[in-house]
Amino acid sequence: MNIEKARIGDWVLDTHLNRIYRGEESVALEPLASAVLAHLAANAGQVVSPDDLIENLWQRKFVGDNPVYRIIAELRRALDDNAREPFYIETIRKRGYRLIAAVEVLDPAPAKSTPSVQTTAVPDQEPIDAGASLTRRRYASIGVIGVCLMVTALLGWRLFDAPAPQQPAVQAPVVAVLPFESLSNETSSPLSRGLTDAVATRIAGVAGIRVISQNSSRQFEAASATTGEIAESLGANYLLTGTTLVATSDGEPERIRLNAHLVDVVSDSYLWSETYDLDIADIFEIQTEISERVAQQLDFAIAEASRQYNRPHPQAFEEYLLGRDAYSRGFRESDLEESITQLQQAVAIDPDYAQAHAMLGLAHLQLYAQYWDRSDARLAQARGAIDRALELDQGLIDGHFGLGSYYLRLGLLEPASEHLKMVLKSRPSHTEALVALAQVHQRTGDLSRAVDALDDAARFDPLSHLTLYMLGQTQIVAGDYAAAEASLERAITLRPDLAEGYLFKAVVYMAWRGDEARAAEEMQRAYHELGADALMAFLLQPGVSSAFRFAGDELREALREMEFEGSGLDPSAYYMARAELAEIDRKPGEARKYYNLARIELEKVVNAVPDEPLFRALLGSAYAGAGMTDEALETGSMLLAMAPVDDNPWDNADYLWYLAEIHLLCGRYDDAIQWVETALQYQTTNTLAWIQAEPFWEPVREMPRFRALMDAR
Numbered sequence: 169m170n171i172e173k174a175r176i177g178d179w180v181l182d183t184h185l186n187r188i189y190r191g192e193e194s195v196a197l198e199p200l201a202s203a204v205l206a207h208l209a210a211n212a213g214q215v216v217s218p219d220d221l222i223e224n225l226w227q228r229k230f231v232g233d234n235p236v237y238r239i240i241a242e243l244r245r246a247l248d249d250n251a252r253e254p255f256y257i258e259t260i261r262k263r264g265y266r267l268i269a270a271v272e273v274l275d276p277a278p279a280k281s282t283p284s285v286q287t288t289a290v291p292d293q294e295p296i297d298a299g300a301s302l303t304r305r306r307y308a309s310i311g312v313i314g315v316c317l318m319v320t321a322l323l324g325w326r327l328f329d330a331p332a333p334q335q336p337a338v339q340a341p342v343v344a345v346l347p348f349e350s351l352s353n354e355t356s357s358p359l360s361r362g363l364t365d366a367v368a369t370r371i372a373g374v375a376g377i378r379v380i381s382q383n384s385s386r387q388f389e390a391a392s393a394t395t396g397e398i399a400e401s402l403g404a405n406y407l408l409t410g411t412t413l414v415a416t417s418d419g420e421p422e423r424i425r426l427n428a429h430l431v432d433v434v435s436d437s438y439l440w441s442e443t444y445d446l447d448i449a450d451i452f453e454i455q456t457e458i459s460e461r462v463a464q465q466l467d468f469a470i471a472e473a474s475r476q477y478n479r480p481h482p483q484a485f486e487e488y489l490l491g492r493d494a495y496s497r498g499f500r501e502s503d504l505e506e507s508i509t510q511l512q513q514a515v516a517i518d519p520d521y522a523q524a525h526a527m528l529g530l531a532h533l534q535l536y537a538q539y540w541d542r543s544d545a546r547l548a549q550a551r552g553a554i555d556r557a558l559e560l561d562q563g564l565i566d567g568h569f570g571l572g573s574y575y576l577r578l579g580l581l582e583p584a585s586e587h588l589k590m591v592l593k594s595r596p597s598h599t600e601a602l603v604a605l606a607q608v609h610q611r612t613g614d615l616s617r618a619v620d621a622l623d624d625a626a627r628f629d630p631l632s633h634l635t636l637y638m639l640g641q642t643q644i645v646a647g648d649y650a651a652a653e654a655s656l657e658r659a660i661t662l663r664p665d666l667a668e669g670y671l672f673k674a675v676v677y678m679a680w681r682g683d684e685a686r687a688a689e690e691m692q693r694a695y696h697e698l699g700a701d702a703l704m705a706f707l708l709q710p711g712v713s714s715a716f717r718f719a720g721d722e723l724r725e726a727l728r729e730m731e732f733e734g735s736g737l738d739p740s741a742y743y744m745a746r747a748e749l750a751e752i753d754r755k756p757g758e759a760r761k762y763y764n765l766a767r768i769e770l771e772k773v774v775n776a777v778p779d780e781p782l783f784r785a786l787l788g789s790a791y792a793g794a795g796m797t798d799e800a801l802e803t804g805s806m807l808l809a810m811a812p813v814d815d816n817p818w819d820n821a822d823y824l825w826y827l828a829e830i831h832l833l834c835g836r837y838d839d840a841i842q843w844v845e846t847a848l849q850y851q852t853t854n855t856l857a858w859i860q861a862e863p864f865w866e867p868v869r870e871m872p873r874f875r876a877l878m879d880a881r
Contacts, residue, residue, distance in 0.1 A: 170206070170210065171183065171206045171209050171210050171273055172184060172206075173273075173274040174206070174209045174271055174272060174273045174274055175270075175271070175272040175274060176188075176205070176209055176256065176267070176269050176270075176271055177247075177255060177256055177269030177270060178190050179247060180274070181202070181205055181206060181209065183202050183203070183206050186201075186202040187202075188205075188246060188247070195246045197242075197243075197246060200225065200239055201239050201242050201243055201246070203225050204221060204225060204236075204239050204240070204243065205243055207221065207224060207225060208257065208265065208266075208267040209267055209271045209273075211267070212267045212269075212271040213266065213267070213268070214266065215260045215263050215264045215265070215266050216264050216265055216266065217263060217264035218236040218264055220264070221236050221264075222236065236265075240257060240259075240265055241396055241399075241400040243256075243257060244256070244257060254268065255268070255269060256268065256269045340376050340377060340378045340596075341376075341377055341378070341405055341406055341466050342378045342379075342380065342403060342404045342405055342406070342597075342628075343371060343377060343378070343379050343380070343404060343406045343407070343408060343462065343466075344379070344380040344384075344385045344398070344399070344402045344404035344406070344407050344408070345364060345367055345368035345371065345379065345380070345382070345385055345408045346364075346385055346388055346389075346398070346407055346408065346409045346410075347360070347361060347364050347385065347386055347388070347389040348360045348361075348363060348364045348367075348409075348410040348411060348412050348426065349389075349410070349411045349412070350411075350412050350413075350414070351411050351412065351413045352412070352413055352414040352415075352416075358489075358490050358493040358494070359412075359414065359421065359486065359489055359490065359493075360412040360414075361386075361389075361493045361496070362488075362489030362490055362491075362492045362493035362496075363412065363426075363451070363454065363455070363489055364382070364410075365382050365489075365492050365493065365496055366455045366489060366492065367408070367454070367455045367458050367459065368382050368385070368408075369455075370455045370456065370458075370459040371408070371458070371459045371462055371463075372595045372597055372598065373459070373565065373594060373595060374459060374462075374463045375594075377462070377463065377466060378596060378597040378628060379597050379628070380402045380403070380404050380597070380628055380629070380630070381597075381599040381628055381629035381632070382496060383496075383599070383629050383631070383632055384402055384629050384630055384631035384632060385402065386496070387631050388401075388402075395407060395431055395433060395436060396433065396436070399433040401630065401631065402630055402631070403627060403630050404433065405432075405433050405434060406430060406431065406432060406433060406439070406462075406466070407430075407431040407433060408428065408429070408430050408431075408458070408462060409428070409429050409431060410426055410427055410428040410429065411426070411427045412424060412425070412426050413425040413426075414448075421448045421486070422447070422448055423445070423446065423447055423448060424444075424446060424448055424451055424454075425443065425444065425445045425446075426443070426444045426454055427441070427442075427443050427444075428441070428442055428443075428444070428458055429441045430461075430462055430465055439465050440461060440462070440465045442457075442458075442461065444457065448482065448486070449482035450482070451482065451485060451486065451489075452479055452480060452482065452485045453479075480514075480518045480521040480523070480524070481517050481518040481521070483517050484513075484514045484515070484517040484518035484521050484524060485514075485521075487510050487511070487513045487514035487517065487524075488510070488511065488514040488521065488523065488524045488527065490510045491506075491507045491508075491509075491510030491511035491513075491514060491524070491527060491528075491531070492507070492527060494506040494507035494510060495507040495527065495530070495531050495534070499534055499538045501535070501538075501540040504531050504534050504535050504538070504540065505535075507527075507531040508528065508531045508532065508535075511524050511527050511528040511531060512528065514528075515528060520560055521560075522556075522557045522558075522560035522561040522564050522567065523557070523561075523564065523566060525553050525554070525556045525557035525560065525567075526553070526554060526557035526558075526564055526566035526567045526569075526570050527566060528553040529549075529550045529551070529552075529553035529554035529557060529567075529570045529574075530550075530554075530566065530569070530570050530573070532546055532547075532549045532550035532553060533547075533550040533554075533570065533573055533574060533577065536550065536577065537573075537577060547574075547577070550570070550574060551574055553570075554567055554570040554571050554574060557570070558571065565591055565594055565595060565598070568587045568588075568590045568591050569587070569588070569591045569598065569600065569601050569604075571583075571587045572584045572585075572586075572587030572588035572590075572591065572601070572604060573600075573604055575587065576588075576604055576607060576608060579611075579815075579816065581608050581611055581612060584604070584608055585605065585608045588601050588604050588605045588608065589605070592605065596624075597624075597628040599625045599628050599629040599632075599635070602621045602622070602624050602625035602628075603621070603622065603625050603635060603638065605621045606618040606619075606621035606622045606625065606638065606642070609621060610642060610818040611816050611817075611818045611819070613817055613818070613851070615642060615645060615646040615851065616646070618642050618646075619639065619642050619643060619646060619648070619651075622635060622638055622639040622642060623639065625639075626639055626655075631662060632662075633659040633662045633663040633666065633668075633669065636655050636656065636658050636659035636662070636669075637656070637659055637668055637669065637672060639652075639655045640652045640653075640655040640656040640659065640672050640673075640676070641672060641853070643655060644672070644675060644676055644679055644853050645818075645851045645852060645853055646851065647851070649676050649679065649680035652672075652676050653673065653676050656669050656672050656673045656676065657669075657673065659672075660673070664697055665697070665698065666698075667694050667698055667702070667703055667706035667707070668706075670690045670691060670693055670694035670697075671690075671691070671694070671706075671707075671712070671715055673690045674686075674687035674688075674690040674691050674715070674718060674719075675687070675853055677690070678718055678855075678857075678858045678861065679853050679854070679855045679857065679858050680855075680857065681857055682855075682857035682858050682859075682860050682861030682862075683861070684718050684861050684862075687718040687719075687720075688718060688719060688720030688721075688723075689720075691715070691718070691719040691720055691723055692720055692722060692723070695722065695723055695726075700726050700730075703723070704726070704727070704730060704737070705737060707719070707723075707745070708737045708738055708741045708742050708745060709738055709741050710738060710740060710741050710744075710773075710782065710783065710786055711782055711786065712741065713741040713742070713744050713745035713748070714744070714745075714748060716745050716748060716749055717748060717752070717862055717863075717864060718862070724749055724752070727745060727746070727749060728749065739765075739766075739769045740766050740769035740770045740773060740786065740790075743762045743763070743765040743766035743769065743790075744762070744763075744766045744786065744789070744790065746758075746762040747759045747760075747761075747762035747763040747766060747790075747793055748864075750762060751863075751864065752863055759793060760793065760794055760795060762793075763789075763790050763792075763793030763794040764790075764794040766786075766790040766793075766794075767787065767790035767791055767794050767796070770783060770786055770787040770790050771787065773787075774787050779810070781807055781810040781811040781820075781823060784803060784806060784807060784810060785804075785807055785823055785826040786826075787803055788800050788801075788803035788804040788807070788826065788827075788830045789826065789829055789830055789833060791803055791830075792829075792830045792831075792832075792833035792834045793833050797834045797835075800830050800833070800834055801830070801831075801834065803830075804826070804827050804830040804831070807823045807826065807827060808823065808827075811823050813850065817850050817851075821847065821850035821851075821852045822852055822853075822854070824843055824846055824847035824850070825843075825844075825847050825852070825854050827843045827847075828840045828841075828843035828844045828847060829864070831843060832864075832865070832867060832868065835867075837867060837868045837871060838873070840868060841868055841871065841873050841874050841877070844859065844874075844877065845877065848877075856877060856878065860878055
């Protein structure tokens, strides 16, 4: 049965108009998506295979389920459906798709021919031409390119009916540059990855084009996922793919061949393809050539200023690519040291290579930021390299990003913001700059803008669980708990093997409603997903161990029974957790014993790192719990001098809560309530709902002043 109009769940499908309606809401569908939805509705409740859809709707113009997956993903977006918990379209693993929503046919249609999609095949690529210097072979059909350019402005968009006719908004195309596959030996892979990163950076500099972060795109290196799956995961409507083949002489790269393809995800066809065959000395030219061709195919012009890149020495550019690859692999000390070595070689070969100087400054800065080297000398090296880069090129994006990051490390927020905004004006999808600017907004108390910046960062780096952690935490502090819950669940979906997402979600429920039961459920979820050893290793860290207060009975019992000796875990965190657990069990003598053991360990830590306020705060709590009141109050009084709250509320307001706890443990209840009142003037994850639920605050719960706080809530 062919269907022209049908009610599908909450929506009405009209295949004549290629639209679905829900109340006042209207969403435009491409014709093929409309036809697929009608076919599923005609077979409601039955499993429809990709082969069946291809046979009936594509007329076998495609092979495989790639275009089917892409259309199903588009329908789910239009219907506001969820593949994991579907209400409309259910995926039946290895069999196909099933429409599970209720269907009411409103207007059956007479039998008619089905739409088809035409594609143009890309011929096999020719053998490498060793004599060519910069040979380009174009394979894309002019007809296909013309059609794709006409629909560019409509890709990925929902067009809603409005009271008055208006032009639909045009969104910038989003390109994901996937890792170029190295067809050479393993030693060529860093060169290939560095070139991928450089190409992505250059395309991101084209005004009007947004580029997915390499942090996310890199996760599809050597992946077997289909084009549609990759595009849906990354939120891209164009994919740039490629392969590299490096020929060597005496172990040194001599020639490189790069096959590059720009894929239009909607039509699932090549929009453009080229083969570059050139001497390794000309490798710098590839990134410029590819960025210009991508811009042309997406109907964007490259500003003249963006074309003006001084050509570095070929060997310096090769060292730069290797250094960039080492930097991008992660932030381990060894990776950053390797990056610095390669980049130092690049600037030694070509002292006027501005981009290499900027990258060198960023590598030094990461060594400092990741606590591998917190010396003033390391900061000075970072600043020197960044200053040299901007001296050579005043408009260099990486130079301004480096300077903005440097100022952020020093707490100089105004100049940090100025340079980061300069970066984002030229490259709105620069995710690192978005995250850094969010940190500026956090510290100035502008949480709304911080959330906006992190939302954008998560959009252009969609597979970054770290960005989602930051977004979720910021949403908690801003009081948007439902949004935080969703952000953190996305992070857990990406990395279910990490404890942070579960803990942050537990914090959501404590801050939102003081819901210990729901928080404990999340901790239990982590316990069963990660296992006891991994979760204990995470929770028994300084500043984290207080999570046992809301971790639930099973985790608390695991803590009681664990063998600490020989575990290698932090002793101060273990003793603090056991002390707080003894308080919950109403065993004051045992609590005092463990607080005293924690105190002994924390004194050693504070002597080793006297300028770290967190350890000072924990030591104050340990003193108080051990009955050393004078030492506790003296240690607590030092906190605000070390971490002034008004200078940096985002990082330092939590120390007000430590002061409240120290005074509570010392039995100074009025002072404890006063510190709670002060702490509540600032936005933190701690809330009245939270302290109302925690047994820790029972000594003051019935005091009139504390009850007045609860009543005000």
